[in-house]
Amino acid sequence: MATAVDTRPPRDGPGLEAISDAVDAINVFKGRATAEESAFDNPSVFDADKDKTTFRRYNEACDRVKAFYAEQHAKQTVAHNLAARERFYSPDRHRPEMTVWEAIEKLNELVDDSDPDTELSQIQHLLQCAEAMRRDGKPRWMQLTGLIHDLGKLMLFVDGCCEGQWDVVGDTFPVGCRFDERCIYPETFAANPDSYHEVYSTRHGIYEPGCGMDKLIMSWGHDEYLYLVLKDQCTLPREALAMVRFHSFYPWHREGAYMEFMAEGDEELLHAVRAFNPYDLYSKSDDPPRVEELKKYYLELIDEYFPQKIVKW
Ligand SMILES: [Fe+2]
Ligand SMILES: [Fe+2]
Secondary structure (H helix, E strand, C coil): CCCCCCCCCCCCHHHHHHHHHHHHHHHHHHHHHHHHHHCCCCCCCCCHHHHHHHHHHHHHHHHHHHHHHHHHHHHCCHHHHHHHHHHHHCCCCCCCEECHHHHHHHHHHHCCCCCCCCCCCHHHHHHHHHHHHHHCCCCHHHHHHHHHCCHHHHHHHCCCCCCCHHHCCCCCCEECCCCCCCCCCHHHHHHCHHHHCCCCCCCCCCCCCCCCHHHCEECCCHHHHHHHHHCCCCCCCHHHHHHHHHCCCHHHHCCCCCHHHCCCCHHHHHHHHHHHHHHHHHHHHCCCCCHHHHHHHHHHHHHHHCCCCCEEC
């Protein structure tokens, strides 16, 4: 019997976290710029020191993030996306079984915070996001969504679910239609063969205007992976599933691209994703949460929406 070639991606957790942080730094910076332009009278939530830190991190992040997106944009093709979904649903795929809390601990352990660029562990980011929502009196389902929204990053360690960092993190966009200029570094899509495809390169591509956001094949990554895991294994509302599925879809929820594909009911989802976003981006500077003290509260919350407790990943 021939020895199978190991094509699994290197399990580079710290590397993933570093690029994920750099991507976030740019989104924080861009969000700040947008806020400055649009709402002059909003009270500033940033002090001057934070601004400088953000700006410095933005500059450092730029080269690295640009190289990351060059790879992501070249490789996220329709073909890759169909193959990724086929692998996800393949009966041959070993699906680890864990509770949500076990998944949080696993992600934290795998994507450890030994990288000097990384300021926060995964568990801290998830808890901060949820705690900020809880402080603001957001509904319990939304707090839980904050707690779990990045668990899709576990895909880096689940056999056959991804090829590298480029199909785990980063902003997302639909494939199968023309890449919008409002995506970050749009010029890098020139290296994607779909840019020259006779159908995929047209404005609407394989879709109809008004088809609904759920019809779009979103670029493969931790958002889509977690959405597929959750959609029939929890009782969270559709707004929560949209927050998970589209939280990295900045071209849509921030830049207003791809709006022509929205159908009736999608406005509520866009509203939900926009309500979620500040907690993801801006709760990172809060004080580190005390995991052991908060665990009981969140275990009960998880049980409320995951009645069968064990999740197939
Ligand atoms: Fe994320
Ligand atoms: Fe996040």
